[in-house]
Amino acid sequence: MINKVIELSEQNLYACYQCGKCSAGCPSVKLMDIMPNQVIRYLQIGKPDKVLQCKTIWICASCYTCSVRCPRGIDLTRVMEAIRLIQLRKNIDYIKVREISEDVLVSVPQIALVAEFRKHTA
Amino acid sequence: MEPRIGVFVCHCGINIASTVDVKRVVEAIKGYPGVVHAEDYVYMCSDPGQELIRSRIKEKKLNGVVVAACSPTLHEATFRNTVSQVGLNPYRCEIANIREHCSWIHTDRDKATEKAIKIVKSIVEKVKLNDELLPISIPITKRALVIGGGIAGIQAALDIANAGYEVILVEKNPSIGGHMAQLSETFPTLDCAQCILTPKMVEVGQHPNIKLYNYAEVEDLSGYVGNFKVKIRLKASYVDWSKCVGCGVCMEKCPTKVPSEFEMGLTTRKAIYVPFPQAVPNKPVIDRENCLYFKTGKCRICEKVCTFGAIKFDEQDEFVEEEVGAIIVATGYELYPIEKIGEYGGGKYKDVINGLQFERLLSASGPTGGGVQRPSDRKVPKRVAFVSCVGSRDPELHKPYCSKVCCMYLTKHAMLYKHRVPDGEPIVFYIDIRSDGKGYEEFVQRAQEEEHVTYIRGKVSKIYEDNGELVLLAVDTLTGEPLEVRVDMVVLGMAIVPSPAVYELAKKLKIQIDANGFLTEAHPKLRPVETLTPGIFLAGCAHAPKDIPDTVAQASAAASKVLEMFSQKELQHDPMVATVDEDRCSGCGVCVTLCPYGAREIEVKDGKRVAKVNEAKCEGCGSCIAGCPAGACQQRNLKDEQLVNMVKAVLE
Numbered sequence: 001m002i003n004k005v006i007e008l009s010e011q012n013l014y015a016c017y018q019c020g021k022c023s024a025g026c027p028s029v030k031l032m033d034i035m036p037n038q039v040i041r042y043l044q045i046g047k048p049d050k051v052l053q054c055k056t057i058w059i060c061a062s063c064y065t066c067s068v069r070c071p072r073g074i075d076l077t078r079v080m081e082a083i084r085l086i087q088l089r090k091n092i093d094y095i096k097v098r099e100i101s102e103d104v105l106v107s108v109p110q111i112a113l114v115a116e117f118r119k120h121t122a
Numbered sequence: 123m124e125p126r127i128g129v130f131v132c133h134c135g136i137n138i139a140s141t142v143d144v145k146r147v148v149e150a151i152k153g154y155p156g157v158v159h160a161e162d163y164v165y166m167c168s169d170p171g172q173e174l175i176r177s178r179i180k181e182k183k184l185n186g187v188v189v190a191a192c193s194p195t196l197h198e199a200t201f202r203n204t205v206s207q208v209g210l211n212p213y214r215c216e217i218a219n220i221r222e223h224c225s226w227i228h229t230d231r232d233k234a235t236e237k238a239i240k241i242v243k244s245i246v247e248k249v250k251l252n253d254e255l256l257p258i259s260i261p262i263t264k265r266a267l268v269i270g271g272g273i274a275g276i277q278a279a280l281d282i283a284n285a286g287y288e289v290i291l292v293e294k295n296p297s298i299g300g301h302m303a304q305l306s307e308t309f310p311t312l313d314c315a316q317c318i319l320t321p322k323m324v325e326v327g328q329h330p331n332i333k334l335y336n337y338a339e340v341e342d343l344s345g346y347v348g349n350f351k352v353k354i355r356l357k358a359s360y361v362d363w364s365k366c367v368g369c370g371v372c373m374e375k376c377p378t379k380v381p382s383e384f385e386m387g388l389t390t391r392k393a394i395y396v397p398f399p400q401a402v403p404n405k406p407v408i409d410r411e412n413c414l415y416f417k418t419g420k421c422r423i424c425e426k427v428c429t430f431g432a433i434k435f436d437e438q439d440e441f442v443e444e445e446v447g448a449i450i451v452a453t454g455y456e457l458y459p460i461e462k463i464g465e466y467g468g469g470k471y472k473d474v475i476n477g478l479q480f481e482r483l484l485s486a487s488g489p490t491g492g493g494v495q496r497p498s499d500r501k502v503p504k505r506v507a508f509v510s511c512v513g514s515r516d517p518e519l520h521k522p523y524c525s526k527v528c529c530m531y532l533t534k535h536a537m538l539y540k541h542r543v544p545d546g547e548p549i550v551f552y553i554d555i556r557s558d559g560k561g562y563e564e565f566v567q568r569a570q571e572e573e574h575v576t577y578i579r580g581k582v583s584k585i586y587e588d589n590g591e592l593v594l595l596a597v598d599t600l601t602g603e604p605l606e607v608r609v610d611m612v613v614l615g616m617a618i619v620p621s622p623a624v625y626e627l628a629k630k631l632k633i634q635i636d637a638n639g640f641l642t643e644a645h646p647k648l649r650p651v652e653t654l655t656p657g658i659f660l661a662g663c664a665h666a667p668k669d670i671p672d673t674v675a676q677a678s679a680a681a682s683k684v685l686e687m688f689s690q691k692e693l694q695h696d697p698m699v700a701t702v703d704e705d706r707c708s709g710c711g712v713c714v715t716l717c718p719y720g721a722r723e724i725e726v727k728d729g730k731r732v733a734k735v736n737e738a739k740c741e742g743c744g745s746c747i748a749g750c751p752a753g754a755c756q757q758r759n760l761k762d763e764q765l766v767n768m769v770k771a772v773l774e
Binding site: 008017018019020021022023024025029030032035037059065069070071072073 | 463511518519520581595596602604605
């Protein structure tokens with residue numbers, strides 16, 4: 001699994017020394033179930049299920065804060081994207097479009113919905 | 123001379139033998155013309171290995187030896203010494219490098235073995251035509267130059283001076299002492315830096331064998347090992363130190379205040395100043411850039427109040443020349459600038475300070491008299507964060523290396539802060555704690571067990587100000603908790619970087635610096651205090667980040683290398699230098715322009731211009747030989763004929 005993520009993201013996950021700077025600066029970290037540095041850690045120690053089942057990869061807003069501050073030059077945004085791709089290519093959607101409530105559909109701008117479909121559905 | 127060459131193939135444990143079939147090399151070389159003996163051994167450089175070579179030389183009446191082993195930079199001298207012990211001229215022994223040039227860089231055993239055989243054959247061809255040479259003797263000036271007057275330079279200078287040799291110590295600042303003079307107490311014993319350093323500074327100032335040039339810089343260097351000529355710029359201090367008694371009235375009356383370098387900008391000094399009260403020498407200098415008189419043409423108050431007439435506004439920089447035989451470079455370090463760390467405020471928050479600033483806050487002689495007060499409002503901070511690896515271990519954005527001392531001094535800071543502010547709360551942010559010196563791990567454990575310093579494993583991502591407090595965004599990677607820590611002050615363990623002047627100095631001295639600007643040692647393990655330029659040694663943080671014990675040890679090691687040189691009557695220089703066939707030489711002078719060592723010159727002999735070689739300066743690089751249009755230059759033991767035969771042996 002780690003090799004698949006490395007291939008898709010073109011990032012060397014073995015370079016991560018678990019300093020936690022990515023998680024420390026992440027604006028969405030409080031909504032995540034595992035922290036961004038732990039996403040890499042679980043891949044390093046061969047527990048990909050933790051990563052595939054976590055909410056973190058879907059919550060990541062791709063703001064790139066972690067990527068610009070990483071001392072080891074790992075673009076974690078691309079890593080998150082790679083893991084999402086692995087799930088989406090299995091035709092596993094994170095959101096069910098049919099289950100989006102009427103309220104949301106009328107209140108959320110259309111562009112946000114399109115972005116949501118792109119990021120969270122296969 | 124009929125060649126009778128012995129070939130000795132080393133396994134180097136498995137370093138060579140795992141990739142090169144050494145037995146096959148031995149078999150292949152046995153029948154080669156000129157080779158009368160060949161054998162292999164597991165460690166040729168060991169005592170039994172060397173004994174093997176010596177006994178075979180006697181038994182088989184060898185007149186040439188090829189050792190197929192590691193790089194000649196490592197053991198050429200070893201084996202040349204071995205063969206000379208049984209009467210063979212050392213220059214009849216050569217190394218065939220089948221480790222660095224072969225086994226280490228290849229994986230295919232068959233091809234590597236083929237290559238090793240070719241390397242050995244080629245070196246056999248070289249030895250066949252090697253002349254018996256004698257080392258060139260050159261005289262030594264038994265005086266040393268030490269550049270930098272921090273603890274490294276002080277230690278090295280004292281060691282050499284105490285052994286009875288003269289030392290020229292050049293320091294760019296008004297006083298010696300370096301960064302150590304700024305420190306409060308030192309880990310892991312918490313002895314006061316001033317108390318252990320100032321006696322040494324005084325000793326330097328008073329030592330009959332040490333000539334101290336403070337407020338001076340090395341301008342130029344010429345010459346070569348044993349015989350350097352150094353030009354030193356004595357920067358104008360505008361004070362006649364022979365008249366000045368150090369009474370301090372000038373400093374008191376000077377109207378211009380400037381941020382004090384020694385106090386890391388936490389307080390001010392005057393435009394005429396002594397950096398700190400314990401300075402050696404304790405004589406002031408005028409800072410020309412900030413002096414009111416130099417800026418506006420008016421003031422001269424210091425001149426008026428000096429009853430000794432020591433102020434000299436018309437003083438100019440002066441130059442002196444000194445002859446020395448050896449040089450120790452100990453130019454020290456600076457801290458990586460906080461301006462480069464945008465996410466920690468980049469210097470805009472007054473209460474985010476660096477480690478040296480905190481040292482001054484802790485120091486009894488510092489701006490707060492040792493009471494910890496934060497710079498913005500002089501309030502005693504009740505929570506202080508200490509952040510390690512700021513700029514260090516960050517190959518992507520800053521410096522890739524570990525600065526080595528931060529883990530320990532931040533621990534010390536947390537502990538001393540706790541001593542000064544017993545109800546204070548120190549929090550150390552770290553990635554890994556590196557406490558590998560004697561008594562260091564115990565020191566860190568003491569901070570945790572007895573002083574209750576909180577350690578949080580996680581790198582701080584951002585620092586910002588909020589309502590008079592500083593907020594650190596961090597994460598405890600051990601529990602997986604994101605943290606927002608609010609503190610009154612932050613101390614950053616900034617990366618150690620080489621003193622910026624070292625780049626220009628290295629060019630003047632023709633010594634190498636690495637990718638991070640630190641001086642490069644000749645060998646990372648076996649020659650750690652030498653540079654690749656003979657006669658120039660290094661010590662302290664100019665070489666790499668290191669703490670005081672390591673610095674002092676390295677400085678003493680460099681001094682002992684200098685003393686080793688000075689203990690000899692004269693120096694021995696490698697005789698494999700350029701030679702000139704005067705009949706062929708047209709005196710064109712191409713060699714003179716090409717020589718990087720200034721070893722070539724044109725001489726008029728019987729009305730004819732001919733090129734000469736200064737054998738002491740010639741390093742045998744071969745530039746002049748390649749460049750000579752008349753083919754009049756040859757290098758000893760690398761003659762054209764030898765080179766052609768070596769190439770033929772490889773292409774065979």
